[in-house]
Each structure stands twice: as C-alpha cells, then as structure tokens.
Amino acid sequence: MKKPQLLIGTVALAVIVLMLQDRGYGQGGRGAAQGNQAPQTGKAAAPFDPTGYWVSLITNNWRFRMVPPAKGDYAGIPISMAGKKVADAWDPAVDEKAGNECKYYGAASIMYQPTRIHVTWQDDNTLRMDTDAGTQTRLFQFGKPSAAPAKRTWQGSSAAVWEARRANNAAPSARYLKVTTTNMLPGYLRKNGVPYGDSALLTEYYDLYQERDGTTMMIVTAVVQDPVYLEQRYIVISHYKKEPDGSKWDPSPCSARW
Amino acid sequence: MWRAASAAAIAILVVGYVGFAQGVNEAPEGVELTGNWVSRSFTEWNTNTHRAYDFLGMPLNDAGRAWALSHSEEQASEPERQCAFYSSTYFPYGFAPLPMWKETELRTGSTVAWVVGGWLDVVPMVIWMDGRPHPSQYAPHSSSGFTTGVWENDVLTTYTTHMIANLLHRRGPHSDLATMTLRFSRHADILSLTGRIDDPVYLSEPLYVSREWELSSVPVNRAAVPCNVAYEGVPEGTVPHYLPGQNPFVEETTKLWGIPLEAVQGGPEEMYPEYRKKLKDKYVRPDHCVANASEIAAGGCGGPGRVAPVVN
Numbered sequence: 001m002k003k004p005q006l007l008i009g010t011v012a013l014a015v016i017v018l019m020l021q022d023r024g025y026g027q028g029g030r031g032a033a034q035g036n037q038a039p040q041t042g043k044a045a046a047p048f049d050p051t052g053y054w055v056s057l058i059t060n061n062w063r064f065r066m067v068p069p070a071k072g073d074y075a076g077i078p079i080s081m082a083g084k085k086v087a088d089a090w091d092p093a094v095d096e097k098a099g100n101e102c103k104y105y106g107a108a109s110i111m112y113q114p115t116r117i118h119v120t121w122q123d124d125n126t127l128r129m130d131t132d133a134g135t136q137t138r139l140f141q142f143g144k145p146s147a148a149p150a151k152r153t154w155q156g157s158s159a160a161v162w163e164a165r166r167a168n169n170a171a172p173s174a175r176y177l178k179v180t181t182t183n184m185l186p187g188y189l190r191k192n193g194v195p196y197g198d199s200a201l202l203t204e205y206y207d208l209y210q211e212r213d214g215t216t217m218m219i220v221t222a223v224v225q226d227p228v229y230l231e232q233r234y235i236v237i238s239h240y241k242k243e244p245d246g247s248k249w250d251p252s253p254c255s256a257r258w
Numbered sequence: 259m260w261r262a263a264s265a266a267a268i269a270i271l272v273v274g275y276v277g278f279a280q281g282v283n284e285a286p287e288g289v290e291l292t293g294n295w296v297s298r299s300f301t302e303w304n305t306n307t308h309r310a311y312d313f314l315g316m317p318l319n320d321a322g323r324a325w326a327l328s329h330s331e332e333q334a335s336e337p338e339r340q341c342a343f344y345s346s347t348y349f350p351y352g353f354a355p356l357p358m359w360k361e362t363e364l365r366t367g368s369t370v371a372w373v374v375g376g377w378l379d380v381v382p383m384v385i386w387m388d389g390r391p392h393p394s395q396y397a398p399h400s401s402s403g404f405t406t407g408v409w410e411n412d413v414l415t416t417y418t419t420h421m422i423a424n425l426l427h428r429r430g431p432h433s434d435l436a437t438m439t440l441r442f443s444r445h446a447d448i449l450s451l452t453g454r455i456d457d458p459v460y461l462s463e464p465l466y467v468s469r470e471w472e473l474s475s476v477p478v479n480r481a482a483v484p485c486n487v488a489y490e491g492v493p494e495g496t497v498p499h500y501l502p503g504q505n506p507f508v509e510e511t512t513k514l515w516g517i518p519l520e521a522v523q524g525g526p527e528e529m530y531p532e533y534r535k536k537l538k539d540k541y542v543r544p545d546h547c548v549a550n551a552s553e554i555a556a557g558g559c560g561g562p563g564r565v566a567p568v569v570n
Contacts (some may be wrong), residue, residue, distance in 0.1 A: 047411070057466050057529045060302040062315035063515060066534055070515075073547035074560030076303030081562045114531035133531065165412040165444055166288040173286070175412045176445070205445040207413065211454065211464075212439075219443070221450040221470065232567050237301045237450055237468035250532065258538060 041124035042142025045162050047174045048208040050127065051119045053249065054218055054240035058114050061236075066114055068191040068258060077194050083229035090193020092256040102254035105134035106154040106187030108202045108224050111238050116249055127160060127177075134254040140179050152198060156184035163205075177206035189224065189234065200226040216242040283387045284369055285360075286412045291372065291442055294478045295356035295449050295471035296568050302351065302469055308428040309550065310507035313524030314517065316430045322460035323523050325431045327505050332498035335490035343401045343485075344425060346418050347438055348380040350453030350467045351427035355478035358442075360387075372407060372414065375480040382481060385416050392419050399434050414442040426455065426465070430524065433459035447473040462526040472568045514550065516542035 058065050061076065071090060079087065095103055105113070115133035122128040127140040140160035158181040162174035181202040189196055205221040218240040225233045285291065313326055333339055349356070354377035361371045369387045376382040381400075385407040392404055403421035407414055418438040426432050436457035443450045449471040456464050492498060500506075511522045518540040527533050547559035557564040 055530060058531070059315045059317075059466055059529055060468060062528070063517065064303070066315070066521075066528070067517060067537060067541045068543055070544040070547045072559055074564075075547075075549075075553070075557060076300055076565070077560060078300075078565040078567075079560065079562060084562055114534055116531060166286055173412065176443075178445075205443075205448075205450070207441075207443050207450070209410075209413075209415075209441060209452075215464075217452075217454075217466070219441075219450065219452050219468065221443075221445060221448065223448065231562065232565065235298055235300050235448060235470040235472075237452065237470055239452070239466040239468065248532070258534075 039143070042127065042140075042160060042162070043121050043124045045142075045174065047162060047176075050177065050206065050208065050218065051121065053243040053246045054117045054119065055243055055248065056111075056113065056115055056117075057239040057241055059239070064190055065112060071192050073190075073192060074194055077189060078231045078234055079194055080229055080231045083195055083226075086195040086229065087193040095256040101256045102134055102136070102154050103186070103256070104188040104191045105131075105136050105254050106184055106196075107138060107156050107158070107181045108184060108187060108196045108200055108222070109189050110134065110136055110138070110155075111204070111220050111222055112236050116243070117240065118246060118249065132249050132251045135251045140177075152183050152185045154185050154187060156181045156202070175207075177204075179204040179206070195229050196224060196226045197228045199228060200224060218242070283389070283409070285414075286409060289409075289412050289444060291358050291414060291444060291449070292360060293358060294474045294476060295358065296474045296478070297353045297356065298470045298472055298568075299353050299565075300470060302467065309511050309514075311505065312511045312522060313430055314511075314521060315528050316426075316524040317461050317463040317465055317526035317529060318430055318524035319460060319462040319526075322430060322462075323525070325460060326523065327502065327508070328499050329431070330498035330500055331428075332492055335492040336497065337487050337489070337492070337494045340487050340490070341485035342422075342424075343376075344380045344427060345401050345421040345432065346380075346383045346403050346405065347421070347424070347426050347432060347436070347453070347455055349374060349383065350440060350451050350469050351429065352377070352380060352469075354378070354380065355474075356449070356451070356471050357478050357480045359480075375478075377479060378483060383418075385414070392417075403438075416440045416442075426467075431460050432457045435459055436461075449473070463529070474568050475570045510550075514544070514548050516544050 063069060072088065074084065074087065095101060110131055113133050115131045118130045120128050122139065125142040129138040136155060138155045138158060140158045142160050145159050158179050160177060160179045163176060163178040164173040165175055166173045184198065184200060186195060186197050188194060203223040207219045209217045209219065211217065220238040220240065221235065223233050223235050224230065310331055311326065318326065357375035359373055360369045361373060362368060363370050371387055372385040374383040381402045383402050383405055385405045387407050392406065397420060399420045399422045401422060401424065403418045405416050405418040407416040421434065421436060423434045424432060432455065436455060439454040441452045450468065451471060452466065452468045454464050454466055509519065511517060512519050518537065521528055521537060549558040
C-alpha cells in the first residue's frame with residue numbers, strides 16, 4: 001500500500017472508532033430529552049418496549065404465592081407489632097362481607113402474584129398495565145403529576161419516570177422504569193392478612209433483559225415502605241417472561257380465600 | 259511528512275481503540291458495585307428454612323425428580339464432600355453477604371475482573387472482564403466455574419460455565435453441563451441479583467431465581483474460610499442415599515403445609531399461574547402456622563423483630 005493510501009485508510013479507521021465511541025456503542029436506548037429541547041413524552045423517551053403480554057414465573061417463595069399460607073405465617077416479612085395485631089385478627093369472611101375481596105390485589109402486592117399482565121400505552125404519557133389475576137388496572141403517569149384523586153384506590157396513584165443508574169441521570173443513559181405509588185387503599189402483602197396501610201409508599205424498578213435464546217424478561221424490584229405496619233422496608237423481586245400473544249390471558253375475580 | 263501523519267493517525271486509532279475497549283469493560287460512569295451488600299431474604303425465604311424434600315416451583319425434569327427422591331442431605335457430611343463447597347449458583351440463592359470489588363491492571367487501571375467474595379460454604383466468584391474466552395468444554399471444572407462479564411445497559415451481566423455437578427443451594431441438583439447468567443442491577447442502595455440457570459440434565463426449562471441486597475457501610479467477610487474435615491457421622495467411602503420408595507421425608511411438606519405431593523416434587527408447569535387451578539381442590543390450608551427445626555432457627559413463623567435490619 002502506498003503512503004497516501006495508508007494514511008487515508010488509517011484516518012478512516014480512526015474516525016470510525018471515534019464515532020463508535022461517541023455513540024456509546026453497545027449501550028442502546030433512546031433516552032430522554034437533551035439540551036433545551038422540549039421534554040419527550042414517556043412513550044418517546046422509553047429506552048425499551050414494555051408493551052405486550054407477560055407471565056409471572058413463580059420460583060421464589062412459591063408456598064407464599066401460589067397458595068394462601070396459614071394465618072399467622074409472617075416469615076420473611078418485617079412485620080411490626082401493629083401489623084401483627086391486624087394480621088392476627090384477619091378473617092376472610094369479614095373482607096367478603098365488606099366487599100374487600102381485592103385487598104390482596106393492591107399495587108403493593110399485585111406484581112408478586114401469579115398473574116399475567118398486559119402492558120399498553122393508553123396515551124403518550126400513560127403506561128397501562130392490566131392483570132388477569134383480580135382484573136386490576138394500573139396506570140403509570142409520566143410527566144407532570146396530575147392532581148391527587150380525592151378517593152383512594154387499590155392501585156393508588158403512580159408517577160413514572162425513565163431513570164438512569166449513572167450519576168448525572170443524563171440522556172441517553174436512561175435504563176429502567178421507576179414507578180412511585182401512593183394513595184393506595186389499605187391492603188395485604190400476603191394472602192393471610194399481613195397488612196400495609198394507607199400511608200404505605202411503593203417504589204418499583206422495572207428492568208428488561210434480552211436472553212441469548214431470544215427470551216425477553218422483565219424483572220420488577222418492588223420496595224414497600226410502611227411506617228405503621230413494617231419495621232423496615234420490604235423488598236421483593238418478580239420475574240415476568242414475555243409471551244407472543246394474549247392466548248393464555250385468563251381473567252379471574254378477586255378472592256379473599258384463594 | 260507522510261510518516262509523521264501516519265504515526266499521528268495510528269496514535270488516534272490506538273487511543274480510540276483503548277477507549278472503546280474500556281467503554282465495554284469498565285463500569286459506566288457513576289455505576290458502582292463495589293461495597294458490602296447484605297442479603298435481605300424477602301424474595302426467597304424458603305431457602306433459609308428448607309425442608310429435605312421441597313422442590314416447589316423448581317422446573318425439574320424426570321431425572322431431576324429421580325435425583326430428589328434418592329438424595330440424602332447427609333451427603334454433605336461425607337468426608338470427601340465437606341470441603342467441596344456450593345457452586346456459584348449459591349449466589350442468587352444464598353443468604354450470605356455479598357462483598358464485591360474489582361481487580362485492576364496496575365499500569366492502565368483498567369478492570370481485569372470483578373470479584374464476589376466467598377463465605378463459609380461457597381468460594382469466591384471471579385468475573386473476568388478482559389474479554390478472555392471460556393475454556394474448552396473438556397477443561398477442568400470447579401465449584402466456582404468460569405465466569406465472564408460484560409456491561410449491558412449499565413447492568414453487569416455474567417455468564418458462568420465449568421461448574422462441577424452440585425446443588426442449587428438446597429433446592430435441587432445441577433449437572434456439570436449447567437450454565438448460569440447473573441444480572442447485577444443496582445437501583446440506588448438496592449442491588450437486584452437475578453439468575454438464570456440452564457441445565458440440560460436436570461431442568462426442563464430455565465430456572466429464574468432472584469435475591470435482593472442492601473448496601474451496608476459495615477465490612478462483611480470477603481473470602482471463604484479455611485475448611486477442615488471432621489467426622490460428622492458418615493464414614494469415609496460411603497454415600498448416603500435413599501433407594502426407591504424409602505425416602506422418609508417425601509411427605510413432610512404435604513403434612514405440614516397441606517400442599518399436594520405432586521407439587522412438592524417439582525416440575526416446569528408449577529412456575530406458571532394456571533397451575534393454581536390444579537391445586538385449588540387439593541390444597542388444604544393449615545389452621546395455623548407450623549415450623550420445623552430449621553424454620554424455628556431462622557425465625558419460625560416470623561413476627562416483629564425477626565428480620566434483622568441492615569446496619570450502617
């Protein structure tokens with residue numbers, strides 16, 4: 001190769017390498033708004049696609065999740081004295097009589113249940129999640145929070161943001177979905193009356209992983225803080241596998257006993 | 259002139275390449291895994307209080323279920339096995355602390371490997387970050403196996419091969435063909451560790467298992483302790499086991515928790531929500547919480563003050 005060609009070739013290769021660096025090759029993601037641009041919508045800023053049908057894989061704590069455990073079994077939950085008092089008084093018949101069969105289907109525990117979920121964009125700033133267990137609907141609101149609803153609900157009010165692990169939280173490094181939920185009706189963390197109260201705060205982190213065999217997994221890390229019924233924060237992780245369609249969607253009503 | 263210009267271009271290329279390589283191997287700016295991570299055991303409590311025959315939610319195949327019926331936990335007391343340690347599959351199951359640090363190349367400061375510290379019954383796991391390939395399938399196997407790592411979307415993703423046949427902590431077997439993918443995903447002071455274990459010998463489907471950890475400022479043990487063999491009731495040269503139909507623990511879980519035996523023995527269908535339909539008319543909810551000896555030692559049925567807080 002002659003000298004000018006060698007130089008041109010080397011420079012071209014160097015430029016390619018520097019361009020790859022500038023792109024943050026291998027990091028992926030579309031990220032959030034940059035500079036003075038208008039803020040992107042939640043949908044436009046999504047670093048991954050959370051939509052579709054997903055099924056929970058129950059491999060951890062199977063006996064607490066697939067079947068309702070015995071009354072008084074609080075193992076693995078940092079329950080407080082006040083929480084124990086409520087749990088010890090638990091009676092599913094009372095919940096049924098009061099129309100509270102959905103107390104175990106609230107936001108603080110629904111993701112840890114055996115269920116399928118269907119995730120869609122309701123609009124550009126609202127991610128909607130439906131569950132077939134208990135037929136619940138969660139709405140994750142991006143952007144400015146709307147005025148808090150006057151009435152508490154099982155699923156509460158959820159504020160969502162695409163967040164980065166990096167220190168400056170700057171684009172394009174948004175990597176996971178963070179959802180903060182308040183304004184929930186009091187409910188149960190376990191289907192034997194272990195309670196969370198109306199002052200509970202739920203923080204969730206949604207990660208998406210692509211496996212070598214093509215499987216797509218969504219991992220949900222949920223953190224429940226309750227100053228009344230828990231002695232410390234309660235953290236559980238749930239696994240969701242993406243399904244090709246909704247053919248296995250099987251809605252079932254809330255149940256206080258099963 | 260051409261020589262000088264070419265040298266400059268090559269220098270740019272080399273610097274660019276090094277930066278590119280480091281961009282793949284180095285932790286993204288501000289993402290730090292070094293520290294003392296304390297296991298919380300909320301997601302997986304059963305492992306702490308395992309029963310001798312409890313494979314609930316494990317996607318075991320026929321070979322896995324046959325292993326489970328013949329296995330005796332007294333094997334851990336064999337003189338030949340006492341210092342064998344658990345394999346690296348312990349980490350997403352174990353309740354030991356998780357100290358992590360990185361080993362760097364002295365001249366460049368680049369990360370050669372991340373290390374997850376060992377504990378009483380598990381050896382440290384070295385996660386090679388320097389791009390070295392996995393050994394030949396015929397290379398020697400070990401408890402820790404051979405692990406490589408990459409950063410994917412600011413998550414440390416590792417891949418482990420070459421583990422000797424061992425236990426999935428106390429929840430079943432894995433063969434020496436098993437592989438494991440771990441994802442270390444940090445959210446503020448919480449570390450979510452999710453494992454996927456594939457095993458063509460004992461599992462019908464991949465097994466996912468997770469555990470949560472909290473950052474602590476208090477140093478934790480960073481290395482496995484020396485192991486000495488002692489007589490624990492099993493003579494050298496014997497392998498405790500159960501012949502077909504003689505495992506005395508098979509019905510224990512059903513008697514205590516009311517869960518049908520067909521579920522206790524494991525199987526891939528147990529992981530899915532629709533399996534609850536098969537259980538509904540067979541499950542008998544106990545009147546009150548019951549605990550065996552290991553559960554009592556770990557806090558029994560739980561209650562106030564039974565979950566130790568993270569010390570900072």
